[in-house]
Each structure stands twice: as C-alpha cells, then as structure tokens.
Amino acid sequence: MRSSFGPVLTIAFVVTGQWVVSLVEAQTISGVTRVSVGGWSDPFDVKKADALLEKMIDSGELSLEATHGDTQIPERKHEGFVQVFRGIPVYGGNISRQTDRGATVSIFGSIYSGIDVNPNPIFSVSDVAVLQSLSISLAPRQPAHPLKVVRRLDGSYALVYQLTGDDAVSYFVDAHQGHVVMQVDGKRRQSAVGSGRGVHGDLKKVSSTKYSTRYEARDQLRPSDIVTFGPVDTDEGLNRLAVGVVLPGDIATNRDNNWIRRGIVDTHVHMGWTYDYFFKRHSWIGLNGQNSKVYGVRSSSAFARNNAFFAPPPFGPDGQGLAIFGTTSQGTPITTLDIVAHELMHGVTEFGIRRRNGDGLVSTYEQTLGPSSVQIDGETVQCPALVLRSADGVGRSFVCSDGRFVLVSNHGGAIGEALSDVFGTATENFFHPQGDGPLTADYLLGEDLPELGRLSGNRPGPTRSLNDPASLRIDPVGAVGYPDHFSRLLRFALVRVGEGQLAIAPVVLFGDELFLLRSADNGGEHWNSTLLSHVFYLAVEGGRNRSSGKHVRGVGFMSRGQIESAFFRAVTELMPGSLLLPDMANVMRQAVIDLFGRNSSAGDAVFDALEAVGL
C-alpha cells in the first residue's frame, strides 16, 4: 500500500496506557555504563569495578540508599546505591554490591553518563495548575523524594517529578516545562486475550474469619493476614481499592463459610498457597519478607477484563500493593494458581529490589539502531519514508537516527515478567501433581485458561511456555513466536505520536522484515520474558534450545528447588533496580555461584542454560 507521502501501514493502532511516551525529538543515544562483575569474572575486574564504585561514592555520584543482611548466606551483606546528579537521584541509575566480611563479591547495576540537565526546577511538585492541565489525579500516597533525573526513550535526560496517579500510573512531569516526559504503567500485568473455559470444580479449604453472622475472606491462619476483596464490578471500585480506600463492604463475605463464588475461592486460596510456597521454599514471609498484609481483589470490571495485574506500592491498602484478578471475555475468573502466584511474585520482586533500591524494578529500555530500510510488498522502503497509520487515520512517522530505525526493547519489564512466570510455574509445581490436564503442573503459564493464549493458527492455548517458548504465538496472526534465544529478542520501532512526542509502536523488526503486532506490550515486556523463563526450564529439566541447538543437562525435577533458590536469590539479594537481560544473566551466574558453587550441577545447569539462550 502506498500514498503520496510514502508507504503507509494501516493497522488497528489503539493507544493504551501501556505506552511509554516522550515529549522530545529523538537525539543521539547517550551512554549507559552497565556494571556486572562477580564470581564468574576475572578477580581483577571485580577490583576495578569496586575501585570505580568507591571513587563515585567519594565524589558524591553514588549515594548509599540501603543495606541489608543476606537471608541465605549469613556472612554476606548487600548495599544499594543510587546514582545522584547534583544531589538529585537518577531514575534507574543504581548499583547493588554484595560483600563477604568486607570483601566485595559482586557488583551489578547501571550508571548513566552524559547527563546535562539544569538541576533547578521551575515548577514545584505541588503546582496544582500544572497537574490540572495534565488531567492527572494524584493517588493519596506519593514518592517521598519525587524530584529525579530521568532518561527518556531517545536517550536524552530531563529533570522530572515522579508522581503517582490514582490510575496506578507513574507520571514523570518535566520540572522545567510542566508537561509529561514519560509515564510508566505501574501495574504489573498478566495480559490476556482469548476465548472461554470454566473454572474447575476442585474442592479447596478457605481460610476465613468469622464476624458476627458472616465469614470474611480474611486469612488469619498464616502469620500475615491475607485479604480478598470482591467481587468488584466497577472500575471506580477497583480504582478506589487501588489507591487504598477500603470500605466495609469491600471484603468478600459468606454467610455459612461454604463459599460458592469460585473466583473468590481461587483468589483467596491461591494467594494463601503462594504465601506458603515463598515461606516453605525460600523462608520468605509475605510479599516484602517482613509479613506485610497481602491484598487481592477479584474483579469483573471492564478494566480487569482479560487482565490480572499487580499494583505495587504505594498502591493498595496500607500502601503495600494490591493484586487484581480479572475475568476473561467468557466470564471465567483469571485466578488459576500459576497466575495468582505470578502476580504476587511481582510484589516480591518489587519489595525484594526495594530493599536496596527505592524505585524497585524499573522498566529499562535498551535502544539500538536497526536497519535503514525494510521490505514491504517486495519493495525496499527507507526509514524516513515509512509512515504508520493508526485507526484514527493519523499517519505517524518512524523515528530514525542516521537513517536507521531506532528500536527499543524493555528489558527491565521482561525480567520482571520472567521472574513472575518462573515462580508462578514453581508454585504450581509445588502444589499440583505433574501432568497435562487441568489442575496439574507443567511449565506453561495460564494453561488452565486457554482462552488467554494463542497457539499457531490462532488456536486457544497457554499464555506462555517456559519449555518451548516459540511454540506459542504472540499475536493472532501467528507470524511471530515468543523468543527462545537472545538473537530473537523483540525490538520495537519508535514513532512520533504528537508534537515532539515518541511512542513505542506495535512494530517489530527482524533484520529488514517488519511485523505489525496487536500492541507494543510496553516494549515487549511479556513477550521477551520467555528468554529468561526458558533458562529456568532448561536449568531444571534440561533439553535442547530450539534456536541455538545447544543441549543443557538440567538438575532434574526433584532438585528444581536449587534453581528456584538461585532465581529467588537473584531477586531478593542481588538484582539492582535497572538492568538488561545480559546483566540479569550475570546476576543469575552470581546467585548460583553463591549458593552452590560454580562447579556444581546447579552451576553447570544455570551457566549452560544461559549460554543456550544466548545470554
């Protein structure tokens, strides 16, 4: 298809809150120094990185934010440093250092360079006029230190206030010009599109609390209260709970303790089981490791349609986060054990990293330059000439640099989703017998809700596969499968969507081939997650990576706890708040060395699995 302005792609281009937008023109992609040294590295590199770290601490470029002891290895200590530019923290610039009786063991993190912003804001954080003009309704709880330097999608920097809206979105408002520089949807989603299947009629015990003439879905058997709200049928009710306003009628109740709402039962029971998994396998209590209350809500509201997600702190009652479990288009509650555990793992990831870095795991975008042209209908089209036309008929030009497509990929988001898939699957394997049918354990996510996922040929299937990621399609067309090798990482093109504003387009480039997808998935955070979750499968069960052809000898199902422990250590003890997939691979290497040593079956399994997927 062609127009007088050049090739135009007409697609269903629906703008959603998952977009990450920037208000400036693309500029030169500036540098990011990623530090990743540890037990697998040359000891000289560790010393060199440590010396650099100390130098930055002395110069005030790094500030110690938090210190905590190691929950698995008593002699170890972990420090979290945040990058500071003229006294202002840099969003996503942080370092995690592990020491053993004073000696540095590993260092991970990202340091941004080339920051050139004016550190003096013009607007104040409480400038209501600005907020009103932006139509942002603030949540009751806001970050304690909202003024930050943020790196935009195009690699340039801005001085911003990080504000939390009551829609669970973090807005980065330019402190000089008063407009939104970037917005990040704080909700950690289990996204889904699909058709229907009923909830299974399995009998479960519900831990409730009796109040007068009714029972409430408030679990007091466990050391921490686990509370289930719902069913919440309206978006208003869901938003109210998300911002922490709880009314007496919100909690799920039953008259005779014989619970008949299957979605409530699954939500409440599976949250309890997930709590049990973290406790039994990892001695981790609650989501934050300190037994904060766990809150979940069952919802059939429009916002929660085909959706489940975790709203991290400061959202939720007590500001401790809130897991939301929606309903499929066919009316089935999205409350299977693996999905519930997936969402709660988002909370563990958030809290685990916040022990060292106050921002938690942030979306970390890798910018790369793609080809200068793509093939469309057999014709070669140069980057500057390509236009993306959305459903509203507006054409949007692609962002190019030196004539090449600027491509982005959200590694941070993909790592978060991968960890949630790993522990969603691990929890399922902890409680269910292995098998292929309903209520059995496997290495698929959402397999008991096939309406959510897609097999080739647009047939219903699991949401994601850890054992064979590429067997599932990421879009109804079925042209693109989930990646199982780093060379197949989905990289998205950027387009201009407004006056100087950039957005991640639902367009993926492989070489000079261009694929249109149904959404941008916030830079492929769910879709690219299989790169890391596949590592988990290979390290446990072993097997051959379909893309690289490399074989891995896994530790075996009965020893899967070793691999789970390594992943859990990575989250709760080692990970910095901002990292790319290759950094995460090194964090995994360090974690398994810490726990089992390099020359162990677990060490071999993790190292080989990472290599098999190209990490």
Next chain:
Amino acid sequence: MTDTGWRGMVLCLALLICGSVGPVLAQEGPVRTGTLSINFGVQTASAFSATVPLTVNVEQGTLTADYEGGQLPGVDASVGMRVWKNLAIGGGVTAFRSGSFSGKGITARVSARIPHPIHYDRLRDVSGRGEGLAQTEIGLHLQAMWITSIRERLLVTVFAGPTAFSVERDIVIGVEAQETYPYDSAGFKGVSSQRVSDSAVGFNVGLDLGFYFSQHIGVGGLLRFSRGTVYLDVPEGEALSVETGGVQSTGGLRIRF
C-alpha cells in the same frame, strides 16, 4: 435395657431386702431366713479399642483410642432370702468407678489423623495419652442362690442370675493438637472427651464364702463374674459396642438372720 425392666429389677430387689418375699421357714438349712453382705473390692475392666470419626477443619480424620483395662474399685451390697432348704433368692447392687479411691481415671492411648487446616488430604498423625477418663458401672444382680455350710462357721453360697448394667464413661471424641504455621505436622496436646451412658441386661455367676464369729456376724469374700454389652453413642459415628462387667473380687461384712 428399658426403664420398665430396670424398675422391675429394682422392685424385686427391694422386696427381697424388706424380707417380704417368701415364707419365714423353720431353720432346715444353713441359715434361718437369709443373709446380708456388704463388700468392698475391685472389678476387672475390659480393655477395648474404639475408632471414632474426627471432623476438624471441614474434613474427616480418624481417632483411635485404646482404653486400658485394669481394676475398678467399688462396693457391693447383696442380700439372699431362703425360700426352700438351701435355696434362696436374692440380689445385689454393685457400683464400681474408676478413680473412686486413687483419684485417677482410666487412661487411653490415643492416635489420631488430624486434617490439615489449609489442604485437603494431608492428614497429620499425632499420638498421646488421654488420662483421667471416668468410668462408672452399676450392676443390679438378681440371683438364685444355693447356700450351704462346710463347717459350722463357714457358709458357702453359689449363685447365678441376670444382671442389669448401667454404664457411664468418658469416651475420647477429639484431640487437641499443638500446631503452628505451616501446620504440616502437629503435636499432641490433649484430648477432649464426652460422657456417655447406656444400660443393658447380662448375667452374673459367683461364689461367696462367709466366716461367722457369732450366730449372726461374720466376714467373707465374694467372687462374681458378670457380663453384658452396652452401646455407647458418640458424635457422628456408630454407637460403640463395649463389654461391661468383669470379675469382682470383694470382701466385707456378713450377716445372717
């Protein structure tokens, strides 16, 4: 046993004690009119095992209690009225109760499979001892008696007849568990019991030896075996079939008149 049956036996025994049954006979046997004895002693109690359903945490587990046997202390009062030569009819009342003297009750070795509070089909094994369980057994015995004297001062009586039993005892119906999160194992903390009762008709046979210091007063010993079966109702389960009675070994005062 019905209330009517019990009342009938009580009436018969009362009439015997009042001496209004049977003619007053010239002394042609070892006693002129009859005998009266008051004894103290013990009765053997049968050990038994009972499994009852245990519904905890909306799931059914099991509870098995092995009740010890041993000896119950108690008292016996018997009377016999001569009706013809050496033949007499009579009766007695016995009452035996665990802990009457020692303050200790029956002990039961308890083993239970307790349902998990979070999961189905994850029963947890606990075992321990339930102590201080009460057991009371009252026997009302009607007897045909054959009284004879071996020597001048030594009176021997053999007897047999029906016995009405009334049994009341503590049955272990629950286990108190010592458990903490994650509840995958449980310890034994104690038992909960329920007092249940039943009555039944059985039989008794026995032998009494009396040594008389004087015309009317003496001492003696009684050996009686009685047996019956009672059915004790327990919550949620079928009634427990429990054998009652046993071998009574008692001794005490003898009066002949």
